[in-house]
Amino acid sequence: MRNLFGNLFERWTENEMRITVVCALLSAVSLALSLTGTFSGVLPADIAWIAIVLCGFPILLGAARGVILEHDIKADLLVALALVASVGIREYFAAGEVALIMQIGSLLEDYTSEKARRGIEKLIGLKPWTARVRRDGSDVILPADEVRAGDVLTVFAGETIPADGTILEGRTSIDQSVMTGESIPVDKKEGDTVTSGTTNRFGTFSMRADRACGDSSLQRMIRLAEEADANKAPIVSLADRWATWLVAAALLCALLIWLFTGEFVRAVTALVVFCPCAFILATPTAVVAGIGNAARYGILIRSGDALERLSRVRRIAFDKTGTLTHGRPQVTAFRSLDASFTDDDILRLAARVERYSGHPLGKAVVASFQERTGEDPEPVSDSHTIAGRAVSGRIGGTEVAVGKAEYFASLGMPLNGAVEAADEYLGQGATVVCLSHGGKVVGLIALADTIRPEAGDTVRALESAGISCMLLTGDNERAARSAASAAGIADVRSDLLPEEKASVVKEYEDRGEPTCMIGDGVNDALALSSAYAGIAMGGIGSDIAVESADAVLVSDEIKHLPYLFRLMGKVMRKVRTNIIASLLINVSAVALSAAGALTPVTGALWHNFGSVFVVVNAALLLREKD
Known part of the structure; x- marks a missing residue:
């Protein structure tokens, strides 16, 4: 006693x-x-x-x-x-x-x-302490800090995922609410990525660690949180x-x-x-109250000095890919060019050919078909890839292929008006692939990195608060103009190298406009660190971009930006x-x-x-x- x-x-x-x-x-x-x-x-x-x-x-x-x-x-x-x-x-x-x-x-x-x-301590409390690592054909429980890139891990239902990685086997639902704010668990399958600190809610799966535990996105956020404190x-x-x-x-x-x-x-x-x-x-x-309040909404501010500078920002320079857009291709349109096929037939046939493709565009086609139908595409026979040009296979004895129009033209195949039809989508900054069936082009599919649905409202709210917005991107002018138009941004600079982005930011600061750069990639790191203030996209952002920024959007939600700048002013x-x-x-x-x-x-x-x-x-x- x-x-x-x-x-x-x-x-x-x-x-x-x-x-x-x-x-x-x-x-x-x-x-x-x-x-x-x-x-x-x-x-x-x-x-x-x-x-x-x-x-x-x-x-x-x-x-x-x-x-x-x-x-x-x-x-x-x-x-x-x-x-x-x-x-x-x-x-x-x-x-x-x-x-x-x-x-x-x-x-x-x-x-x-x-x-x-x-809010910061809640993030730190997510840190996993152990991991089930496959060694010599069996699972061994080791300290999470010993997980290295390439290790194969097993995660049971109810466990916290110990490292960033890719699912190798199994299907599950992941509770990502703490990291992304999503209230509903997200379904995951083979090939999908998972993030350290999120929780496995259903079933057992094996995964490959893409980063050591100490380099995971969660640990990166913890280091930022400790610096902020x-x-x-x-x-x-x-x-x-x-x-x-x-x-x-x-x-x-x-x-x-x-x-x-x-x-x-x-x-x-x-x-x-x-x-x-x-x-x-x-x-x-x-x-401290301001930094803590921002953390509740998935915004980590590196220091009090960063907070003070963010409060003085009068101009925001957005990167395009991964910031204003989702950072991954999505099917935006699919269209039949032959009366024998419907539009839905074009997407279905393309998804079947691309079922095992490792190319981002192929994965996007399959994902679009699954999202629309709730089904997995049926396999094809004799599937093979023409490196960098097309993917083909046989369906019912007929050869079906997906590739660029230039590839089919080089084979002397009838394009059936595909080039003219593609111009409409190319003008919107999309990438267009064609579908051939039995030796002729019968349809096309347009894919693009789609604008975030909240981008327009975010830009309007910032402009209303007296903060000017501009777009700085290394992408081509057509894609840049399309994204800027959808977001309501008039000032657009395209085809920029990393040092040119930093130069544009400095140009506005020399005019007396404290400028904040918002980006996610390695090519944004120079502009993020040289700008008066920098904000990185924490979920999909590169390590270098995150380390170069003054603040991080953990959940990649740009809709919180007006709140952030309003809070800094208060x-x-x-x-x-x-x-x-x-x-x-x-x-x-x-x-x-x-x-x-x-x-x-x-x-x-x-x-x-x-x-x-x-x-x-x-x-x-x-x-x-x-």
Whole structure:
């Protein structure tokens, strides 16, 4: 029994916030008893000493550590001076009250920070610890960190997928809600990719790890989350530097008040109210709340510095493929050129020929047929591939092939008006393949990287917020114009090399327009890192692009961009409001102290009202919703 309670106590006390809460509660009780004089004359000392010791000692220790070991003057020093001065004039209740309210302010800050980081910590908690790896024909459970690219893994129902990879055998449904926000599990089969951190909901499957566990998309997001939590905005460092000057100013004000009024109590009160706690809390609480709120919507911001720069963006440069578009080809049209075949016949025959194709266009044709019919295409006989040109097979003894019109023309095959019919789709930036049956072209299929359905609304919302949008792409002008038109973007630059993208971004920044680049590929990395701010598509983005960006859209949802920039603006307004309010509260409190209107007790209340105000004001950011 003793061991049981000992273990429970040890686990409970692992959380420092719990210990601080208990100390604060005991201190509050002791101050209430001191104020009412319940134990006056009974105890050898004022019961307020409980608050001074429990809440004041950590402050004194922190101040001493800062001055002696770190050679740094922090807000704790002013509080420590106020504590010592209050005890020196036997204002024990005031000393305990200062210590208690400082601890309450600290608890509020910790609570705000903890709640703000909850979305990030949820992501970190997804990290798988073990993996079932195939070794010498049998499955062996190993630490997930030992998974390497090329390993074959087995994943049971209910387990977390330990690495990014491709399904080799089996069908299942994957819960991707945490990573992508999809509320319904996604069906997966052989050849489909799966992501580390998502959950296998149905059946057992084997997969090939395409990346080591340490290089998975989940681990990449965790590293970004840890950076976001650890970094501070430059404005925070500025506040720390100002705090040093405020300490010197507080000591000077207290000395002058003592000299001119001759009342040491007023000098002590000035020390109590001059503590720049609210000023120090003004920025980090708002920054942490903003980063945490963004994380709830699948947006990871690398640092407070990145947050500040994102708030100033006046122009956004979109990449096309994988950013404004889905980044993969999809069938946009299929059409018969022969009265013997319907349009549906063309897609069905093409899907049968392409059933085992490894080409992205072939996979897109098969996927389109499966999506429309809910069936797998029937196999063909004598299937073979003409490298880089066509795929063919026999259906009922008749040869059927899928390829470019140029290939069929080179065979002298009748094109049946395919070239003219294809021009309509080529003008929209699509790729067109033809279907031949029995020695003549009988239909065509258009495939394109389709625009994201939310792209148009996103661009309009950004433009309404005063942020101009443009398209920068290495794709040809026809495809670029088509995508830009669908998204409602007028400013288009196409056929750009990576360095040319970066040059265009710099061109606008030289004009005084802070520009944000949004991309996903290796070719975007230079523009992402050289832009005033960069946002990467985290789900399909390359490692280099993600590492070069200031923020990452984990779920690739560009529809969250208007919310992101609106939130960044609100965060910086909160910072400015908090700083101004904290300075006004401190200045007014010093003036009232010099006039004798405040005592050490009421001064402590007035001063710490500022700390509570800035923390609560920052915490309101957690209520912001997209």
